[in-house]
Amino acid sequence: MVAVVQDFRDDKMGFNAIQSTRPETVGHALHDSPVGQLAWIVEKFKEWTDPANELPEDAVDRDTLLTNVSVYWFTGTAASSAHLYYETAHDPAAWAxxxxxxxxxxxxxxxxxxxxxxxxxxxxxxxxxxxxxxxxxxxxxxxxxxxxxxxxxxxxxxxxxxx
Structure with a gap:
């Protein structure tokens, strides 16, 4: 378990660093490019689904993946969804x-x-x-x-x- 946590901390926390410090920047970038939005979401599915599956679409149906990406893209909510990370990181009460x-x-x-x-x-x-x-x-x-x-x-x- 320690190795899993250390790997996550060392290699898989980039999303958190970006969203907790610059949610609007990443949000505008993702909303500006459907390919960027697709890459952002699919990378999360690749990293966070069961590693027994070689590709994200082996773990989750491709239409479901594309629906997930489409919801962010069509609603323009990449930035607002990133704000959860920003608000948590900047709320002293969250860590009290x-x-x-x-x-x-x-x-x-x-x-x-x-x-x-x-x-x-x-x-x-x-x-x-x-x-x-x-x-x-x-x-x-x-x-x-x-x-x-x-x-x-x-x-x-x-x-x-x-x-």
Whole structure:
């Protein structure tokens, strides 16, 4: 797990650095070029889907990839979506210590690529379900929808039993 986190930090955080410091610049650049927007999104799918798949479209249907890119392109929302990173990075309260949440929380982790660490999730949230999948990636709902649906249903069924 440490190697996965270190690789992500060392080689896959460029998107975060750009969006958390210059969201408008990257947003205008992406909106100016449909090819640029396509490259930006597909690169994320390449890096963050299950590495067992050679190409992004082996993990997620090509029409779904193109729909995702089209939504950003046609709505011109590359910059506004990048602002989440900027606002989080520039909000002192986001990093201030706080009491753990009390809402029952489930976490689904795709082991090949996910950098979630249980002790940090449990420090801030009331984690009642932690599921580790041997396949899938960051886009689990698109890559392995059946696995995720089954896990979500089991989470809520457990809450209903406990109520």
């Amino acid at each position: 210590p706080k009491d753990p949440g009390t809402v029952p929380t489930a976490v689904a982790v795709a082991l090949p690529t996910d950098v979630a660490i249980r002790r940090y999730a449990a420090r801030d949230h009331h984690v009642v379900r932690w599921t580790e999948f041997e396949r899938g990636g960051n886009f689990l709902a698109l890559e392995e929808p059946g696995l995720l649906i089954e896990d979500v249903r089991a989470f809520f069924a457990g809450l209903a039993r406990d109520a």
